[in-house]
Amino acid sequence: MSNNLVKDAQLVEVVYANDNKKATMTFLNEDLGEVLEVNFNKQAYDQDKSAYVDDPDRAQKVEDWSQQYFNTDFDHLTDKIGEKHDIYKYERFNSLYPLDVVEKFTLDDVDDFFTVPIKEIEDDGIAVRIRFERDGKTYESKMTYGKYVESIKKWFPNPQRKTSVYKKFEDKFGVPVEQADKLVGKNIIVEIDKAFNKYAYANIKKLTK
Numbered sequence: 299m300s301n302n303l304v305k306d307a308q309l310v311e312v313v314y315a316n317d318n319k320k321a322t323m324t325f326l327n328e329d330l331g332e333v334l335e336v337n338f339n340k341q342a343y344d345q346d347k348s349a350y351v352d353d354p355d356r357a358q359k360v361e362d363w364s365q366q367y368f369n370t371d372f373d374h375l376t377d378k379i380g381e382k383h384d385i386y387k388y389e390r391f392n393s394l395y396p397l398d399v400v401e402k403f404t405l406d407d408v409d410d411f412f413t414v415p416i417k418e419i420e421d422d423g424i425a426v427r428i429r430f431e432r433d434g435k436t437y438e439s440k441m442t443y444g445k446y447v448e449s450i451k452k453w454f455p456n457p458q459r460k461t462s463v464y465k466k467f468e469d470k471f472g473v474p475v476e477q478a479d480k481l482v483g484k485n486i487i488v489e490i491d492k493a494f495n496k497y498a499y500a501n502i503k504k505l506t507k
Contacts, residue, residue, distance in 0.1 A: 303396075306382040307334055312375045316341065316350065319357075321375050325385050325392075334385050334392045338363060338372065342451065353451055367394050401435045403498040407490040415485050419478035424453045426467055426475055428502060430486065439488070439500040441467055470504045 307325035310333070314321050319340040324333050338360045342353035364372045367383065386393045414430040421427075424444030429436055443460040444453045468474050471481055487503040 302387045304330075304334060304385045304387060307385045308382050309379050312379060318373070319352075320350075321372065323375065325383065327385075334387065336385065336392050336394060338375075340372070344451075351451075355452075363394070398436060400429065400438050403437065403490050403500060405492065405496070405498050408492045408498050410490045411487065413485050413487050415483050416481050419475075419481060421475055421478070423455055426463060426478075428486075430488070430500075437500055439502045470502065472505055 304325075304327050307327045309323055310326045311324040312321055313324075316339075321338045323336045323338070325336065326333055339350070340353070340357035340360045341350035342356045343349075344351045361372050364370060364375060368375060368378045368381070370377055383394060386396050388397065388399055412432065414432055417429045417431055417436065419426065419428050425440045425442040427438045427440050429438040431437070441463045443456055443463040445456050445459070446453050464475050467478075471478075473480050484505070486505065489501045489503065490498055491501045492498055
């Protein structure tokens with residue numbers, strides 16, 4: 299059993315907020331004498347506006363989760379108070395399902411150097427993500443070729459940018475993206491760099507042959 303899994307936590311409270319677009323569910327873990335909160339939010343955070351805004355895709359996901367985990371719609375989650383559910387605990391939030399959480403480096407990590415093996419490489423249609431573990435936590439280096447269209451709140455691939463990113467990937471790792479599985483387990487040298495004087499990111503050095 300995962301050490302972050304809490305079995306049979308009882309739903310004891312559901313509180314709606316933001317014009318009933320967000321539900322905060324409180325689960326009681328009697329064994330540890332603590333409560334765990336899980337949020338269902340139909341809105342998405344807009345960085346430019348520094349506020350949550352309506353998001354139809356997010357709203358549909360929330361409705362789907364409500365049916366999947368509680369067999370009811372979002373507006374009637376209070377009817378499920380008293381039910382018991384398994385909850386997954388993470389450092390900054392809780393979830394009804396397990397997640398492979400990708401941590402972020404901070405400015406305190408800038409200039410750190412370390413060598414780690416590649417855990418996995420994923421091309422999700424927006425970026426090529428090279429993941430690795432450090433101190434038991436998962437981090438990633440992204441080679442993004444997508445563009446976020448602010449007016450409709452969605453990411454879309456940019457074909458020209460994708461071609462450029464794929465070439466950079468092959469130049470750095472010695473194999474094309476289509477053969478990225480060959481790199482899993484290989485050691486990489488990672489340096490934590492700084493962008494715009496406020497963001498820390500993982501810079502993977504070119505593999506040596």
